[in-house]
Amino acid sequence: MxxxxxxxxxxxVVVDSRKAKRNIARMQEKAQTAGVDLRPHFKTHQSPLIGKWFGPPEQTPIAVSSVPMARLFADAGWRDILIAIPLNPRQLPAYNRLAREITLGLTVEHIDALKTVQRLMHPIDLYVEIDAGYGRTGISWRESRRIYELLKAAHELPQVRHVGILLHAGNSYTTRGDHGIAQVHQESLERLQQLLADSPIPTDSIRVSVGDTPTCSRMDSFPGADEIRPGNYVFYDWQQQRIGACxxxxxxxxxxxxxxxxxxxxxxxxxxxxxxxxxxxxxxxxxxxxxxxxxxxxxxxxxxxxxxxxxxxxxxxxxxxxxxxxxxxxxxxxxxxxxxxxxxxxxxxxxxxxxxxxx
Amino acid sequence: MxxxxxxxxxxxVVVDSRKAKRNIARMQEKAQTAGVDLRPHFKTHQSPLIGKWFGPPEQTPIAVSSVPMARLFADAGWRDILIAIPLNPRQLPAYNRLAREITLGLTVEHIDALKTVQRLMHPIDLYVEIDAGYGRTGISWRESRRIYELLKAAHELPQVRHVGILLHAGNSYTTRGDHGIAQVHQESLERLQQLLADSPIPTDSIRVSVGDTPTCSRMDSFPGADEIRPGNYVFYDWQQQRIGACxxxxxxxxxxxxxxxxxxxxxxxxxxxxxxxxxxxxxxxxxxxxxxxxxxxxxxxxxxxxxxxxxxxxxxxxxxxxxxxxxxxxxxxxxxxxxxxxxxxxxxxxxxxxxxxxx
CATH class of the missing domain: 2.40.37.20 (D-serine dehydratase-like domain)
Structure with a gap:
């Protein structure tokens, strides 16, 4: 046209839908070939209209980074939503309403957060965030004892349907080119696999969610991961071009x-x-x-x-x-x-x- | 409370209304003492509710920096609105609708922009933007010939009710303390006064609008100005505290x-x-x-x-x-x-x- x-x-703001749909299709093919599920992060576009380019809402698990975004997409028909930012105890009422309506995933990185989870009246999926080197949120991969303790406690809560671990290797954003991206990717996944080797709960019951746009765009395999969770790739931008992700x-x-x-x-x-x-x-x-x-x-x-x-x-x-x-x-x-x-x-x-x- | x-x-976002109202009152007193009109810049809050703290809408001239903001405040009852950013020819239909409803001020800094003004079907006030050293928009104070040509041409247009000149001394933002602010202030106003001394149209027919939060907060007189146009002062922030404006x-x-x-x-x-x-x-x-x-x-x-x-x-x-x-x-x-x-x-x-x- x-x-x-x-x-x-x-x-x-102008969006070239042909390019965006091509980016979406490419990532879907990649996930399929790699044998991992795709849970696109919708914080990038925050638009139900664009969200539908990823497939039918009721069949598309997504990630978001705030309660208002979860509410927006739940109201627009999405049924499996992971809020990929550490739980905020003040949002208990909003979590409760969402958990009643949809398959809600929450993220924790401290045992204290389970007090909020215990007050939920509907089941949720609970992801323990691991920091494999980025240094923003999550429990450091070095603190395996704290991680195991949290996984075990989460696993035992009646409110928790599935336990997962969640990783965002945002340190890929400070690399340049495939070599740098591959290094962050391998290092992060190896650290996760080391952790899981001694897991106190059966590893096949732990859902492993990883993902950031540079590694998901440039790498082809995701050893140990069950799902990838990139977001920015629908549009990309100058930063991604500089990194070498697009x-x-x-x-x-x-x-x-x-x-x-x-x-x-x-x-x-x-x-x-x-x-x-x-x-x-x-x-x-x-x-x-x-x-x-x-x-x-x-x-x-x-x-x-x-x-x-x-x-x-x-x-x-x-x-x-x-x-x-x-x-x-x-x-x-x-x-x-x-x-x-x-x-x-x-x-x-x-x-x-x-x-x-x-x- | x-x-x-x-x-x-x-x-x-949390607003302490007592502090904001005190900031508003102080600036009103200052303008009154200095004998200049006050046209607060509403881009800072973009809220009709907070806008009413400045006085009754129909009695409060304001500045904004986009057509959507002008529309928001026109719909909420403000009747004298200056869009203090150079005119965008693509907005002609929106300018026309606004000019029909309110006293609309537009800003120009190039003779080509008058082609758009000539296509307006309702009268407006037209401000020629001068750059007195900031280096963002406006005609450089050194180019007096271009400025006079534009003032004269604007003055002759049937669409133009009042002609003004507009200055934003944004270079006050890179100073620190009263001494630095005073320097920018004096230099800018002196440059305007030099310009006006040789104006091709009667200076008492030219409305002089100046203002930025650092100079308006710290200086007490505005020689040559008819109105001041600060915006940020309603809330202030860490940058203003660092500059010494609050x-x-x-x-x-x-x-x-x-x-x-x-x-x-x-x-x-x-x-x-x-x-x-x-x-x-x-x-x-x-x-x-x-x-x-x-x-x-x-x-x-x-x-x-x-x-x-x-x-x-x-x-x-x-x-x-x-x-x-x-x-x-x-x-x-x-x-x-x-x-x-x-x-x-x-x-x-x-x-x-x-x-x-x-x-």
Whole structure:
């Protein structure tokens, strides 16, 4: 379908549905070939409409990262939802309502959290989060005693239907290329397997959920895992391209921003499109942050990156965009720039899942 | 009123209405004493409810930074709205609808933008944006010929009721303390006055609108200005405290975040509260970014900052918070941390104006 850019006043999030659906299909094939289940992380798009591209809601297990997201997707028909962030005791009433309606998975990383689980009136799946080197949340893989104690206690709770372990190897985000990604991947999975070797409860009763977009995109096997849980891959973004998790042509989300000021003497234009659209996440190039990469506009969407055309400054609603002389010469006030952001998850969150679909 | 923190599951934006109303009143007194009008910038809160704290909507001229914000406040009763970002030609239909309903102010910084103004079917006020040293948008104060040409052309358009010039001295944000703020303030206003001295149209017909929170908070006179246009001062934030624009006790907005994981060995806890709540804006201390400062909780809100307790890492929903040993020892899962963000405008945008009011 031809894209009618004239209907966009901007700034507006634009999703290329053909690319997104291709990304979804590729990951589904990979999971199938690798013999693992796929539980896509829906924090990336937060959109029931886009969620349906992954398959029928009632047949698609998903992960989310907050209670409001779980509520959104439960109300829209998803029936198996894992909240992949450590349990917040203050959300007990919301967990109870969700557990009554759907197959709810909760995440814990401390024995104290079981006090909340014990107060649930409906069964849940309970995942113990392991930190295999990332250093954000989860019990360190080194503290096997604490992990075993928690697995055992969880296993014995009447509220717990299935016990699992959950890993997010977010340290893959600081690597570059297949070699670095493979290293994080192997190390993390080996640490999990070592842990499970001495498990106090039968390992075939423990569901192992792993996943992050770089390793799931570039690796082909997931030894020891029952399911993978990537999220960002539906859109990808500039950070993923830099890591080596995707090519430019895989990126399915951009922000269309109108030029509102031209500064030939500074080699830049200013667009309406700021921190509230792009977030302030960035890729670091030559030691300086870049918030977005300008792409070539085509009749049906966008093509490759335009060299030396990138967002280098953001305030609340303004974006400062470096442009090469050739582009500067042809840009008029009101022209659109199509810009791939550093981090698409934060862009979709900022737009609360609202976007223009193309193709 | 006593604050009942138990009703907050978090993360949740919390606004101390007593502090915010005091900040509003102070700025109103200052404007009155200085003999300038006050046009508060509502991009900071984006909330009609909070907007009413500034006075009756129909008597309160305001600034906003996007068409959707103008629409929100026009629908809620505000009658004089300046969109203080360069005009986007693609928004002509929206400008037309607004101009029919309210006193609409638009901003231009290039003669080409007048083509859009000429297609309006209702009168507007038109502001020419001047860049007096900030380097974001506006015509450089050095290019007086372009400025005069634009003022003259604007003055002659039948669609233009009043002509103004608009300045945002955002370079005050990179200063520290009254001396630095005063320097930016004086320099900017002197440059405007020099420009106006040779104006091709009567200067008493040109409305001069200036303003940013640091200069409006710390300076007492605004020579040559007709109105000031600060926004952030209603809440302030950690960046403003660092600049010296406010004290800790003036900050009226925080994010209440539940502790979801404890790491005594790393001297930190993890809260539910991430980039989607705080934005990734930061203050730089010892060369490292800090995204939020933990405050002492009191029975009716929060008190001063807790030393060495700050957010030093953010992912989408997780916040990594350094805490001193004494605090670590008493924190339990589910306890709330009340955290002043680096930049309150982006926090309110992320919450789409939703917040819990205290007092």
């Amino acid at each position: 031809k894209m009618n850019w004239n209907t966009i006043a901007g700034p507006e 090519d430019w042509s895989d990126i399915a989300l951009a922000v269309a921003c109108p030029v509102i000021a031209r500064y030939p003497e500074r080699g830049e234009v200013v667009v309406h499109g700021g921190a509230v659209h792009f977030s302030k996440d960035f890729v670091l190039i030559d030691g300086k942050p870049r918030y977005g990469q300008v792409m070539r506009i085509t009749s049906d969407g966008w093509g490759g990156p335009i060299q030396d055309a990138y967002v280098h400054g953001l305030s609340q609603e303004h974006g400062k965009v470096k442009v090469p002389d050739t582009l500067m010469a042809e840009l008029q006030l009101g022209d659109l720039l199509v810009i791939v952001p550093a981090h698409s998850c934060l862009v979709m969150d900022a737009s609360k899942g609202e976007c223009v679909l193309i193709r | 006593k604050m009942n923190w138990n009703t907050i599951a978090g993360p949740e 004290d800790w006790s003036d900050i009226a907005l925080a994010v209440a975040c539940p502790v979801i994981a404890r790491y005594p060995e790393r001297g930190e806890v993890v809260v539910h509260g991430g980039a989607v709540h705080f934005s990734k804006d930061f203050v730089l201390i010892d060369g490292k970014p800090r995204y939020g400062q933990v405050m002492r909780i009191t029975s009716d809100g929060w008190g001063g900052p807790i030393q060495d307790a700050y957010v030093h890492g953010l992912s989408q929903e997780h916040g990594k918070v350094k805490v001193p040993d004494t605090l670590m020892a008493e924190l339990q899962l589910g306890d709330l941390l009340v955290i002043v963000p680096a930049h309150s405008c982006l926090v309110m945008d992320a919450s789409k104006g939703e917040c819990v009011l205290i007092r």
